[in-house]
Amino acid sequence: MRIHIPQSIAEAMSMRKELPEAPFFAGGTVVYALGHSYDDAIDISKAVGSEIFHTMRHVHIGAMASLEKIRLSELSPKVLRDAASFCPSLQQRNAATIGGNAAQRRDDGYLTAALLASDPTVVLMTEEGKAEATVSDYLAGRADGLILEFVFRKNLPGEARRIGRSSHAHMAVSGARVGDAYAYTASSSGFASGGKDCWQELGFKDDLLGSADYKRYLLSVMF
Ligand SMILES: Cc1cc2nc3c(=O)[nH]c(=O)nc-3n(C[C@H](O)[C@H](O)[C@H](O)COP(=O)(O)OP(=O)(O)OC[C@H]3O[C@@H](n4cnc5c(N)ncnc54)[C@H](O)[C@@H]3O)c2cc1C
Structure with missing residues (x-):
């Protein structure tokens, strides 16, 4: 290569x-x-930058910030720090970036639910120039480009949770809440954001991580 x-x-x-x-x-x-x-x-x-910094109302996180940097920074929103810790390997957390994680739009993505529930602005470079999108639009594939940074509202309350067979296994399901906004992921089954029961919109499927019924049950009792 x-x-x-x-x-x-x-x-x-x-x-x-x-x-x-x-x-x-x-x-x-x-x-x-x-x-x-x-x-x-x-x-x-x-x-592309990796800095994490505050302005008056926002927290900026460069797309090259590693999951470990996000996990350790007191400036990062708590829901995102929780989610960065879902990546079980220190070596992987040190290398893996928030931009690379979002770009994959994974339904077992470590950060997917936390990003959807906190819905930061994504700053992108496209062929037409600089553009901004909500993370929900980006993850749904309605916006694309080189991700430069994520801009979160400051002092976001919230938390993220994961369930898998073990801390080192892939997540079967995950969820995050920020105030009244909830988001959920289920492996092989997609992701959803909205109200507390928006997990019902997922098209649950069986896979190696669990049956459709198992994942549906886990999300129904997650919060
Ligand atoms: C053993 C193993 C298990 C894994 N399990 C999981 C898992 O369970 N959940 C999970 O979420 N991930 C998992 N991953 C994938 C990965 O570690 C993370 O998703 C990581 O955050 C990817 O970030 P990266 O910087 O390494 O991406 P890279 O490998 O550098 O890039 C990945 C993709 O993202 C694109 N990209 C990168 N940065 C940008 C940017 N700024 N703008 C636009 N596109 C960009 C690239 O074009 C490329 O297609 C796993 C990886 C390994 C090796």
Whole structure:
């Protein structure tokens, strides 16, 4: 694999135009995983920030912030710190980024429920220029591009929970709540956000992590 290292966002975007098959390489935990093979990858570590900082009303988290950095930072929303700890391996948490996690739109994503319940703004770079979207739109595939940062409301109350066979097994289900906003994920079954009972919208399916009925029951008693 050839790894290209752009020094700026503009350079990263022009490389992507020339190499449309090349993934962005953030923490690399997916790009490097077994079963993936790419001729080229675009390392965005020099182009995209990893800082976590407060402004008057918001918390900004750079897309390159690792799950471990988010977990340890007192500036991160609590619901996101809870969710970052769902990734059981320290090595993986040190490499895996919030941008790379969101970009996969996984229904067993460590951060998916916490992101949906807190619904930050996602700042993106697209071919047309800088754009903003809600995380719900991004995760639903209604917005796309290179994620630059997430902007959360400050002082968000909330918590995230997970259930799996063990702390190191993939999550069967997860949930998060921020005030009156709830979000849920179930493996192989999608994710949903809205009111407390929005888990009912999921199309529950059996898989190695549990039966559809098992996952439906777990979410019905999660909060
Ligand atoms: C053994 C193992 C188990 C795993 N289990 C889980 C799991 O249960 N749940 C889970 O959520 N994840 C899991 N993962 C995947 C992974 O570790 C995390 O999802 C991680 O957060 C991905 O981030 P990354 O920075 O490593 O992504 P990368 O591997 O760098 O990139 C992944 C994808 O995201 C895109 N991308 C990266 N950054 C951006 C950006 N800023 N803007 C737009 N697109 C971007 C890339 O183009 C690429 O397609 C697992 C990985 C491994 C190796």
